[in-house]
Amino acid sequence: MASSNLASSVQRLEKRSAILRRRLLKHQTAKKFFTKSVFIAHGLRQKSSHLLAGAGLIGALITMPAPKSLALAPPPSQVSQPAENALTVRQKLRSSLQDLLPHQPAKLVPDLASQVEQIISENTHISVKAVLEDQTLNHHLGYMGFEQHLSRFPGDSLAQHDEIQEAGLAPGRGAFGYFAKDRSLFTTKEYLREKYYCVVQTLYLENWNQDHRFLKDWYAFRKMMVINPVNGLAVICDIGDAGPADWTGKQFGGSPEIMQALDLNKGPRKGLILMLFVDDPNNQIPLGPINN
Amino acid sequence: MAILFYDHLITKTEIDNFLILSEEAENQKGKVTQLIDDIIFQGILSFILEHLEDRHHHTFLTQVHERPYDPEIISYLRDHVGPNIEDDLRSEADKLIKMILKDLQSEV
Numbered sequence: 001m002a003s004s005n006l007a008s009s010v011q012r013l014e015k016r017s018a019i020l021r022r023r024l025l026k027h028q029t030a031k032k033f034f035t036k037s038v039f040i041a042h043g044l045r046q047k048s049s050h051l052l053a054g055a056g057l058i059g060a061l062i063t064m065p066a067p068k069s070l071a072l073a074p075p076p077s078q079v080s081q082p083a084e085n086a087l088t089v090r091q092k093l094r095s096s097l098q099d100l101l102p103h104q105p106a107k108l109v110p111d112l113a114s115q116v117e118q119i120i121s122e123n124t125h126i127s128v129k130a131v132l133e134d135q136t137l138n139h140h141l142g143y144m145g146f147e148q149h150l151s152r153f154p155g156d157s158l159a160q161h162d163e164i165q166e167a168g169l170a171p172g173r174g175a176f177g178y179f180a181k182d183r184s185l186f187t188t189k190e191y192l193r194e195k196y197y198c199v200v201q202t203l204y205l206e207n208w209n210q211d212h213r214f215l216k217d218w219y220a221f222r223k224m225m226v227i228n229p230v231n232g233l234a235v236i237c238d239i240g241d242a243g244p245a246d247w248t249g250k251q252f253g254g255s256p257e258i259m260q261a262l263d264l265n266k267g268p269r270k271g272l273i274l275m276l277f278v279d280d281p282n283n284q285i286p287l288g289p290i291n292n
Numbered sequence: 293m294a295i296l297f298y299d300h301l302i303t304k305t306e307i308d309n310f311l312i313l314s315e316e317a318e319n320q321k322g323k324v325t326q327l328i329d330d331i332i333f334q335g336i337l338s339f340i341l342e343h344l345e346d347r348h349h350h351t352f353l354t355q356v357h358e359r360p361y362d363p364e365i366i367s368y369l370r371d372h373v374g375p376n377i378e379d380d381l382r383s384e385a386d387k388l389i390k391m392i393l394k395d396l397q398s399e400v
Contacts, residue, residue: 006316006324012395013327020334027341029349033357041333042326044296044360146351168347267358268368269351 029166089290092123094232101229103272105142105251113140117276120225124234126285128225132277135218138204140276142251144226146259146269150240152179152194153186163195164256164265175202175242176220193221196287197240199253200224200275204246223278223285226254228262228271234290235261236278261289297356297365298336301378302385304328310396328392335388336381343373343380 024030033039096119100112108116113130120128130140148170149161156178158169174197179190202208202219219239227234235258244250252275256265264271278285307328311321337356341349352372355365369377 006314006320006396009396009398010320010324010327012398013324013331013392016391016395017327017331017334020331020338024334024338024341027338027346027349029346029353030337030341033353039357041296041329044333044356045329166347166350267355267362268364 089123090232092232093120093227093234094229096123097227097229097232097274101141101274103229105139105272107136107138108140116274120227120276124225124290126225126236126290127279128276129279130276132279133218135215135277137200137275138206139201139251141272141274143249143270144198144252144254144259144262144264144273144275145244145248145250146265147197147199147241147253147255149256150174150179150194150197152190153181153183154178155183161194164260167256170241174240176216176240179221179240192287193238193240195255195257196235196237197255198224198226198237198258198275199241199243200239201244201246201251202239202242223280223283223287225276225278225290226252226258226262227274228264229274230271231263233262236285236287236290238287295361296333297360297362298381298385301382302332302389304332304389304392306393307389307396310393324396331392332385332388336384339381339384340369340373343377344369345372348372 021034025034097116100115100119108130110130117128117130120126130136146167148168149158149164150170151173156169158165161169179193180186200219202215205215208215221238221240224237224239225234226237237254237258240255241253244253250270252273254262254264254273259265259269262271262273264273311324314321340352344352352365352368355362355368359365366378374380
């Protein structure tokens with residue numbers, strides 16, 4: 001009878017649970033996560049309930065077995081807070097751009113591009129362009145995905161990268177080759193270039209097939225500004241690789257450090273961003289986050 | 293209960309029926325239900341981590357931690373484990389359910 005066995009069943013189930021827990025904790029990464037008290041089914045269900053109820057989606061999700069995609073913004077408590085002295089730039093970028101930019105992949109029309117360029121230049125004192133030296137990307141707004149580290153020189157390894165090693169190291173080189181031809185030529189400049197590299201779809205440029213030699217040189221390590229319009233965070237980066245493929249639904253990629261600086265390194269690890277050329281003929285603008 | 297990303301793959305009707313028929317106090321049933329939920333959770337996660345490359349573990353666990361309901365997690369697993377991951381998880385869940393039922397039905 002079910003009723004007579006339930007109390008003793010608890011003991012057997014507790015043993016079963018302990019066995020499975022040990023199996024789970026054999027994985028190093030799991031150990032880290034399982035120190036968090038909420039990381040049990042009950043805790044996660046509560047969290048799920050809170051998040052979904054907050055977004056008004058719980059009913060919809062329960063009746064939908066497995067929809068293809070759903071992305072919710074993190075709750076306010078999970079959004080990192082900016083430092084006091086950076087608040088103004090972030091706020092201004094965020095509030096000014098949010099009213100202008102479509103929230104979907106797009107190429108900016110000239111009038112809108114001018115407005116956006118002006119807002120950014122006024123607030124960051126960095127000149128940015130949607131079109132520079134007659135070159136422009138197919139998208140200025142697009143989804144940026146989390147990339148792996150790139151090999152900086154022949155023989156580079158993941159262990160030699162100092163941050164976010166869990167991102168892994170991409171097999172092979174970036175589309176523009178190693179950042180330094182060999183280790184002896186690897187300077188701080190190349191170190192920063194890899195740290196803040198981005199990926200753009202040069203391969204889909206209209207004139208890529210005809211002019212790829214010129215275009216490859218022009219785009220290689222070209223300085224760009226990337227802005228997350230949701231939170232106003234911005235980073236100066238350089239083009240270190242070509243991609244992503246169209247089928248991914250993404251238009252850009254960002255190094256682990258860029259994604260962290262834009263607060264796009266959590267959850268699905270992608271987000272809509274604005275990407276513009278930095279007009280910096282004298283190479284005076286340093287790579288890295290500009291307002292956080 | 294709020295959903296977890298794999299809930300649609302789990303069929304535990306037999307367990308539910310077993311507990312409904314039980315004459316134990318509701319708090320005892322609640323304790324058993326929670327234990328079963330944890331067992332399935334740990335079993336499913338173990339299965340996934342065993343089939344997912346180590347370098348993807350952090351991303352996967354971060355997704356589960358931050359958005360436990362998110363169907364994108366299944367999409368992520370389709371991309372990084374294989375297109376049949378849902379069938380595999382269903383099959384793993386069935387094994388877990390059978391083990392749990394055995395534990396519930398065993399004589400003292």
